[in-house]
Amino acid sequence: MSAITRDEVAHLARLSRLALADEELDHFAAQLDQIVGAVARVAEVASADIPPSSHALPLTNVFRPDEVRPSLTPQQALSGAPAVQDDRFRVPRILGEEA
Amino acid sequence: MTDTLMPYDEALAQFEPVLGLETHVELGTVSKMFCGCPTAFGAPPNTHVCPVCLALPGSLPTANEMAIESTIRIGLALNCSIAGWCRFARKNYFYPDMPKNYQISQYDEPLCFDGYLDVEVDGRTVRIEIERVHLEEDTGKSTHVGGATGRIQGADYSIVDYNRAGIPLVEIVTKPIPGTDRLAPEVARAYATELREVMRSLGVSDVRMEEGSMRCDVNVSLMPRGATEWGTRTETKNVNSLRSVERSVRSEIERQAAILADGGRIVQETRHFHEDTGLTTSGRSKEEAQDYRYFPEPDLVPIEPDPEWVARLKAELPELPSVRRRRLQADWGVSDLDMAAMHNADAFVLVEATVAAGAPAADARKWWMGELARRANEAGTTLAALPITPAQIARVTELVASGALNDKLARQVLEGVLAGEGSPDDVVAARGLQIVNDDGELSAIIDQVIAANADAADKIRGGKIAAVGALVGGVMKASRGKADAGRARQLILDKLGVTE
Numbered sequence: 318m319s320a321i322t323r324d325e326v327a328h329l330a331r332l333s334r335l336a337l338a339d340e341e342l343d344h345f346a347a348q349l350d351q352i353v354g355a356v357a358r359v360a361e362v363a364s365a366d367i368p369p370s371s372h373a374l375p376l377t378n379v380f381r382p383d384e385v386r387p388s389l390t391p392q393q394a395l396s397g398a399p400a401v402q403d404d405r406f407r408v409p410r411i412l413g414e415e416a
Numbered sequence: 417m418t419d420t421l422m423p424y425d426e427a428l429a430q431f432e433p434v435l436g437l438e439t440h441v442e443l444g445t446v447s448k449m450f451c452g453c454p455t456a457f458g459a460p461p462n463t464h465v466c467p468v469c470l471a472l473p474g475s476l477p478t479a480n481e482m483a484i485e486s487t488i489r490i491g492l493a494l495n496c497s498i499a500g501w502c503r504f505a506r507k508n509y510f511y512p513d514m515p516k517n518y519q520i521s522q523y524d525e526p527l528c529f530d531g532y533l534d535v536e537v538d539g540r541t542v543r544i545e546i547e548r549v550h551l552e553e554d555t556g557k558s559t560h561v562g563g564a565t566g567r568i569q570g571a572d573y574s575i576v577d578y579n580r581a582g583i584p585l586v587e588i589v590t591k592p593i594p595g596t597d598r599l600a601p602e603v604a605r606a607y608a609t610e611l612r613e614v615m616r617s618l619g620v621s622d623v624r625m626e627e628g629s630m631r632c633d634v635n636v637s638l639m640p641r642g643a644t645e646w647g648t649r650t651e652t653k654n655v656n657s658l659r660s661v662e663r664s665v666r667s668e669i670e671r672q673a674a675i676l677a678d679g680g681r682i683v684q685e686t687r688h689f690h691e692d693t694g695l696t697t698s699g700r701s702k703e704e705a706q707d708y709r710y711f712p713e714p715d716l717v718p719i720e721p722d723p724e725w726v727a728r729l730k731a732e733l734p735e736l737p738s739v740r741r742r743r744l745q746a747d748w749g750v751s752d753l754d755m756a757a758m759h760n761a762d763a764f765v766l767v768e769a770t771v772a773a774g775a776p777a778a779d780a781r782k783w784w785m786g787e788l789a790r791r792a793n794e795a796g797t798t799l800a801a802l803p804i805t806p807a808q809i810a811r812v813t814e815l816v817a818s819g820a821l822n823d824k825l826a827r828q829v830l831e832g833v834l835a836g837e838g839s840p841d842d843v844v845a846a847r848g849l850q851i852v853n854d855d856g857e858l859s860a861i862i863d864q865v866i867a868a869n870a871d872a873a874d875k876i877r878g879g880k881i882a883a884v885g886a887l888v889g890g891v892m893k894a895s896r897g898k899a900d901a902g903r904a905r906q907l908i909l910d911k912l913g914v915t916e
Contacts, residue, residue, distance in 0.1 A: 332707055334510050371503060371712035377720035383445045383482035386452025391462045394470060394578075404461040405559070405575035408512040 321350045419695065420674040424598075424666060427638075427673030433600040434646050435593040435665065436635035437544075439611055441586045442554060442628070443486050444621045449553045449584035450477030450520065450716075457627055461577035469582035471516035476715050479504075483584035484527070485729065486620040487551045488721060490586055491528025492730045493614050494546050499527050501720045504551075504713035512576050513555035521552035521587075523710040527719065533614070534738060535606040536756065537599055544607050545591040556581040586620075592635075592646065600636075600669065605662040608632050609762065612658075613737035616765075625656050632661050634689075636668040638676060647672075648682040652696050655689045658762065659798075664689045668696055744768060748777035754785075761789055763799050766806055773810035776817075783809050787827055791834060804833050811840045824897045825849045852898045855907065858891070861899065862907055865890040876912050884908055 323342045326349065330337045337345065363369075388394075391404045400407035448455055451468035467475040491498055502525035506518040528549035534541050557580050562572025588611065596603040612630060615623045623630040637649035650672070652664045672682055686699040735743075741764065745755050748771075758764045763784045770780035784799060788809075792799050812829055815821040821829065821844070832843030844850065852858050865887055866873045875883040884905055891904040909916065 328707075332508075332510065332709075372714065372717055374717065376717040377501070378722075379478065379717045380481035380484065381452070381478040383447050383480050384452060385447045385454045386466070388453045388464050388466050389470075391460070394462045394465045397472075402561075402575045405577050406462075406512070406515075407573060407575050408558075410571055410573050411512065411558070411560075 321346045419671045421670040422673040422677060424670055427669050428598045430641060430677060431638040431673050432597060432641055433669050434637045435596060435600055435604055437590045437604060437607055438633040439588045440631045441615055441621045441623060443483050443584040443586060445480055445482045445584055447480060448582040449480050449483055450582055455583045459579055464579040470578060479716055480584060483551060484719060487527050487549060487586050488726060489618050489729050490620060491549045493618055493733055493736060494531040494533055494549060496528035496531030496546060496549055498721055498726050499525060501718055502527055503718045504716045505710045506713050508709045513558055514581060515578060519553060520713055522550035526550035533610055535610045537602050537606045542603055544593060547589045547591045549586060549588050552585050552587060554580050554583040554585040601662040601665040604634060604665045605658050608658055608661045617734050617737050631656060634661060634664050636665055638672045648684050650685055650687050652687045652689050660689055660691060663694045664696060667694055758785060761785060761799060766799055769806035770809045773807040775810040775813040779813040787830055802834060808833055808840055820850060822851055850898060851900050852895055858899055858904060858907060861891055861894045862911060865894060873912060876914055881916060
């Protein structure tokens with residue numbers, strides 16, 4: 318039985334702006350379920366004396382001084398942009414589906 | 417579509433508001449939060465960007481130490497506890513104002529938490545509890561093109577400038593604020609005003625609301641009088657002046673009250689405030705927190721502030737604005753009422769600067785709260801936005817004190833300075849605004865005025881000294897305000913052979 322529902326996959330797809338067909342929802346629900354299940358195995362070995370870890374290195378407080386470094390030129394910055402207007406990145410309409 | 421509003425008094429008779437404020441403050445660091453790009457306002461588009469703040473593959477962020485320090489200082493000034501250990505988090509959302517598709521923020525581990533800020537409203541102190549102060553990065557600036565309104569709704573496409581993306585941004589979140597009752601709009605404004613003063617005193621931000629370096633999101637909900645369960649709230653975004661903070665709370669109370677009284681329900685949503693109408697309109701529906709899929713930022717190691725560092729920062733905090741106000745109130749000998757009036761008019765800092773420039777406190781207050789407040793009001797602007805400086809006001813008070821100007825001439829000097837005619841001395845010279853101190857010139861004017869007002873002159877000779885006022889008025893008029901009224905009165909009485 319799948320713990321990840323079709324609705325959850327559809328919701329995630331919407332948040333990620335992915336257009337999924339109906340049959341893909343079932344397909345990915347099963348796959349995501351397997352992934353979540355595999356990761357959940359970690360919980361089997363976790364115990365109260367092992368703190369959850371988010372970072373591979375035991376470091377804290379890695380800072381940089383507040384100093385200005387050279388920026389890119391607008392030409393460099395925009396060179397990879399699919400569309401440019403007035404030295405700005407041009408993007409498709411933002412609230413298309415909600416407007 | 418225009419919303420139905422319920423008149424404010426009626427709304428308050430039926431409902432009690434609960435407020436909440438989220439305030440974003442851009443820190444005044446010279447470089448961005450996670451890269452070395454400059455933060456200066458107003459640069460040409462996409463000139464303050466680099467691989468890190470453009471999220472080019474392979475780039476890695478490093479936290480700006482000054483920004484961490486400033487955030488801790490803000491937390492300490494707001495009486496917060498400082499986290500012993502905390503992490504940045506990724507806030508994932510699909511929106512082109514951040515090129516990474518996430519914003520680096522903090523989630524369940526803010527750098528500062530559980531504080532408060534006391535504000536003065538209507539002669540009483542209201543304690544605003546602070547939930548958290550956390551550090552994140554600002555977003556890029558989108559311009560929406562096409563459509564009728566230039567707004568995001570109906571736009572054909574958008575163009576984005578990432579100069580602002582990555583500027584360190586502190587978010588200060590209050591706990592829900594019940595119990596403000598009909599003063600809710602004033603409390604919201606007083607809180608934003610006080611918070612801005614705290615930021616200024618710390619020197620961590622220029623807090624210019626009109627440039628967006630301080631922005632308020634205002635949460636409002638209503639519950640029926642006597643209820644204990646709070647209603648559904650709305651969040652009005654990016655309210656960009658202190659006056660708008662007040663107006664947005666008021667109009668949102670009026671809007672929600674009309675819906676609730678009609679049996680409707682409030683939709684939890686983001687709303688936009690419109691400066692021109694003072695009203696809010698619906699924005700996008702709010703995402704649930706889980707939709708942001710927050711998780712610890714793997715590219716940045718945790719922050720573990722050294723307790724000694726925090727203790728030193730606390731010891732070195734400057735005098736806070738509320739303390740400074742009490743001290744200056746005592747120095748200046750001003751009543752609570754006058755202090756509150758200055759604070760509400762946002763005149764306190766200006767008066768303080770004018771006094772610092774050498775003016776007596778009473779004179780500084782008189783000009784800012786009188787003539788200049790009137791002018792600002794007429795022009796529909798704020799005192800701080802008037803094109804006149806505290807140093808110029810101080811110079812005017814000096815000219816009055818030295819006898820070179822009287823108050824009437826001083827007002828003309830201020831008018832000239834406000835009209836862009838230069839410094840007070842420039843205006844005095846250009847307009848010929850000097851008190852006539854030459855008795856000869858004054859004497860000639862008085863002779864004319866006595867001749868033209870023979871009846872009044874006779875009454876004065878007959879002992880009706882009160883009638884001298886009319887002649888002094890005539891002299892002031894004839895000299896176009898440049899005569900010294902006291903001197904003129906004395907000379908008139910002398911000429912008429914009357915002693916008091």
